[in-house]
Amino acid sequence: MAVTQKVDMDGKPRVVIMNVAMHLFGKQGFNGTSMRDIANAVGLLPGSLYAHIESKEALLLEMVTDGIGRFLAAVEPHVACSVSPLDRLRQMIIAHVEVVADNPERSQVVFHQWRFLSPEHLPEAIERRRRYETCFVEVIEEGVKAGLIKSDLNHRIAVLSLLGAMNWTPEWFSPDGRLGAAQVGDLMADTLLGGILS
């Protein structure tokens, strides 16, 4: 017997494990997910995972690093774009929602589980998150200088509100909902940018 279920072992095993772990980390959290949970979901015994990965934290590290990377890759190109700051912001919001929509669970990990990285890897994750937020700060400040955005409200609060709304999207966005990512992003931009116009 020994059925050797290669259940969904179509791709490279490491990728399969990463995807399964991403799903579980996103849903149950890093500390709420055991290696046995992962092994179980992937159709392996716990020890067998270590033929493909180095440690539990290595999984988290790759998820977070690569995850933030996707947001940066999607948003940063718009920062120095040649269109108006407001249009840039709108495009950045849409890009952000599209990354969330591509995999809401990964986004949950990126936004909530980075805390559980070891002290060794934590600082870099924090730094990259800060770099992401800076993208939005820069464009907003440029909009203020161009006279397109009110300067009488605290920019910091505006940015934090904007980012808060965006970072919360993985909590409710459903890839099989009626609205697609780009439409959701566009509507969010309507809501979020309307209040900062001058």
Next chain:
Amino acid sequence: MAVTQKVDMDGKPRVVIMNVAMHLFGKQGFNGTSMRDIANAVGLLPGSLYAHIESKEALLLEMVTDGIGRFLAAVEPHVACSVSPLDRLRQMIIAHVEVVADNPERSQVVFHQWRFLSPEHLPEAIERRRRYETCFVEVIEEGVKAGLIKSDLNHRIAVLSLLGAMNWTPEWFSPDGRLGAAQVGDLMADTLLGGILS
């Protein structure tokens, strides 16, 4: 010897334990916090906690239940208030931020750790969260009917953006920052409500 350190046992022990646990759950998460962590921080041995509490989950349950209760108590009175829907929304946002400011760590537990309630207590927590969100939906819809709020943008997205921005506040709000809770709430209202005006 047996120093019997009553470190900060000024109040009723159960309250002290709750506060310490709240701090730890908020910072490290429910699953990232052990009973030994709590005992350690409170100046007791692990087993001694059980003279005052029933279980680890009982701590979480009380935190979440009581926590949502504070948000409801602060916001619900404004829902059926007699002023304009927009002013109501503004007051609700301010009230929300004030509850967050009162104890950001508790808010983190309310917004992120409720998932780890046992299946027995989970449904009620979800229901109360839903009830909270409904407050905002109602007032916005009333604003639309009154012609004060644009009806051409998807209300659902507007509400989710609003709530997302608000639920994210415990992530960055500092009680000893330059701006007080009411001022932050007011500025957030400027940002978030500006975009939905008709």
Next chain:
DNA sequence: CGCGGTAACAAACATTTGTTTATTAGCAAG
């Protein structure tokens, strides 16, 4: 066939987990 290497297995490892037990100190009231 036989050989070699990859990746699975079964089993155990040392810790850590939440919680319980039996015992002892502290202290107010009789």
Next chain:
DNA sequence: CTTGCTAATAAACAAATGTTTGTTACCGCG
């Protein structure tokens, strides 16, 4: 002082944790 109660301690519990070990099945290549 003694009695009784509260709340602490020390120690242990079973279960779960991340990870390592030795061994066995598989599979392409000679």
